[in-house]
Amino acid sequence: xxxxxxxxxxxxxxxxxxxxxxxxxxxxxxxxxxxxxxxxxxxxxxxxxxxxxxxxxxxxxxxxxxxxxxxxxxxxxxxxxxxxxxxxxxxxxxxxxxxxxxxxxxxxxxxxxxxxxxxxxxxxxxxxxxxxxxxxxxxxxxxxxxxxxxxxxxxxxxxxxxxxxxxxxxxxxxxxxxxxxxxxxxxxxxxxxxxxxxxxxxxxxxxxxxxxxxxxxxxxxxxxxxxxxxxxxxxxxxxxxxxxxxxxxxxxxxxxxxxxxxxxxxxxxxxxxxxxxx
Amino acid sequence: xxxxxxxxxxxxxxxxxxxxxxxxxxxxxxxxxxxxxxxxxxxxxxxxxxxxxxxxxxxxxxxxxxxxxxxxxxxxxxxxxxxxxxxxxxxxxxxxxxxxxxxxxxxxxxxxxxxxxxxxxxxxxxxxxxxxxxxxxxxxxxxxxxxxxxxxxxxxxxxxxxxxxxxxxxxxxxxxxxxxxxxxxxxxxxxxxxxxxxxxxxxxxxxxxxxxxxxxx
Numbered sequence: 001x002x003x004x005x006x007x008x009x010x011x012x013x014x015x016x017x018x019x020x021x022x023x024x025x026x027x028x029x030x031x032x033x034x035x036x037x038x039x040x041x042x043x044x045x046x047x048x049x050x051x052x053x054x055x056x057x058x059x060x061x062x063x064x065x066x067x068x069x070x071x072x073x074x075x076x077x078x079x080x081x082x083x084x085x086x087x088x089x090x091x092x093x094x095x096x097x098x099x100x101x102x103x104x105x106x107x108x109x110x111x112x113x114x115x116x117x118x119x120x121x122x123x124x125x126x127x128x129x130x131x132x133x134x135x136x137x138x139x140x141x142x143x144x145x146x147x148x149x150x151x152x153x154x155x156x157x158x159x160x161x162x163x164x165x166x167x168x169x170x171x172x173x174x175x176x177x178x179x180x181x182x183x184x185x186x187x188x189x190x191x192x193x194x195x196x197x198x199x200x201x202x203x204x205x206x207x208x209x210x211x212x213x214x215x216x217x218x219x220x221x222x223x224x225x226x227x228x229x230x231x232x233x234x235x236x237x238x239x240x241x242x243x244x245x246x247x248x249x250x251x252x253x254x255x256x257x258x259x260x261x262x263x264x265x266x267x268x269x270x271x272x273x274x275x276x277x278x
Numbered sequence: 279x280x281x282x283x284x285x286x287x288x289x290x291x292x293x294x295x296x297x298x299x300x301x302x303x304x305x306x307x308x309x310x311x312x313x314x315x316x317x318x319x320x321x322x323x324x325x326x327x328x329x330x331x332x333x334x335x336x337x338x339x340x341x342x343x344x345x346x347x348x349x350x351x352x353x354x355x356x357x358x359x360x361x362x363x364x365x366x367x368x369x370x371x372x373x374x375x376x377x378x379x380x381x382x383x384x385x386x387x388x389x390x391x392x393x394x395x396x397x398x399x400x401x402x403x404x405x406x407x408x409x410x411x412x413x414x415x416x417x418x419x420x421x422x423x424x425x426x427x428x429x430x431x432x433x434x435x436x437x438x439x440x441x442x443x444x445x446x447x448x449x450x451x452x453x454x455x456x457x458x459x460x461x462x463x464x465x466x467x468x469x470x471x472x473x474x475x476x477x478x479x480x481x482x483x484x485x486x487x488x489x490x491x492x493x494x495x
Contacts, residue, residue, distance in 0.1 A: 001299070038461065045448060060364065060450055060451075061447060061448060062364065062446075062447065063446065063460075074355035074357075075352045076352070076354045077352050077353055077354075077364070174389070179463075181463075181464050182463030183463050186462070186465060189465075205464065205465040206464060206465035206467070207466070208465070209469055
């Protein structure tokens with residue numbers, strides 16, 4: 001056997017196996033690009049079986065940050081998105097990628113930190129004043145730094161406070177970890193640092209250690225979850241009808257009741273949008 | 279702490295991990311065994327460069343392989359028509375890409391020595407190169423087995439590439455390693471560690487089974 005034949009053989013074998021490995025996904029399944037908070041909190045795992053039972057459509061959930069979820073959808077790799085950054089969602093629609101943004105649920109963000117609370121923000125209800133106190137005491141603060149909805153909110157609050165945290169404390173007290181909510185909470189717990197979390201992830205988080213909720217109840221900490229469909233003019237994804245059916249189910253009385261009924265340790269994590277504060 | 283997991287869910291995760299890793303190892307072995315042997319036995323221009331590249335790719339970063347495959351398999355990418363992204367098939371492909379250089383490089387080394395020792399005799403016997411390769415692989419079978427197990431070790435322990443091309447979808451593309459990463463991010467450190475021990479146990483069991491089979495021949 002001559003050298004070229006050796007390689008032809010190897011190449012043919014490779015192609016044969018690659019085609020066996022190619023497994024088509026079922027036509028009755030859609031891909032939902034969503035934020036880590038709705039997936040890691042267990043909400044979707046709790047409500048999806050009812051939808052699948054009713055319609056026969058399986059929903060495959062990608063838990064990404066809001067920024068990454070919108071990117072995935074813009075590349076045609078998801079059939080719809082569930083995100084919690086109103087500004088990024090607007091941009092996605094303005095760019096012609098998305099249509100029909102609808103709010104399906106809400107909860108709130110909270111500021112958590114060590115019980116020792118070196119910046120003395122416990123029990124206050126002003127997130128911007130709390131950030132200013134953290135910056136002036138140079139207490140450690142963990143930032144997601146991953147363009148997620150929570151990260152976008154944190155940066156909006158810093159802008160309102162008139163502080164550029166990366167400039168004021170990058171490399172020292174301001175720690176941009178470039179990770180998900182869970183990674184940020186694990187890091188904050190280990191470093192006795194402050195961070196901002198969505199309430200759903202916080203309530204279902206298992207490694208709280210010395211961390212506790214310090215600031216809540218600021219209207220600026222409202223966290224809204226929107227479902228956005230892909231614009232068929234720009235993204236002719238074949239599963240548009242199934243995706244729309246899922247979005248409509250989330251807004252239906254059954255879907256809204258399922259969202260409201262999901263509890264962790266007796267606490268409701270997400271409020272159906274029918275009861276959204278005006 | 280195991281209450282978070284139903285036995286059926288854990289069974290699916292373990293089953294998928296094994297199916298994906300073993301399939302990827304088979305693909306990598308089918309490519310790597312003949313390629314590695316050919317690198318030792320065949321003489322052709324560019325052979326040394328291929329040997330060098332194969333050895334360099336031992337350190338192929340999984341996250342880069344995952345990203346490159348993601349861009350290719352994306353519906354807006356060149357291989358988007360396959361609709362492989364976020365399926366177990368994509369995970370097999372990614373892991374096979376990572377394991378192939380390992381098996382190829384180790385088999386090349388394992389065959390080099392017996393080829394120098396027996397190559398002359400095989401040629402005097404008039405054996406074709408293909409037959410020589412088969413005999414050499416049989417002679418060096420223990421080293422070859424180690425090469426395949428090294429490939430399996432790479433696939434079963436890998437998390438970066440499968441997370442990107444698989445998407446860690448519950449009940450569909452969630453493997454042992456992506457579950458461990460997920461549970462760590464949920465702060466369930468005890469559960470994550472427990473799953474880690476199960477994963478190590480499975481790896482030990484697979485290696486032991488391979489050795490028993492290898493000794494029998």
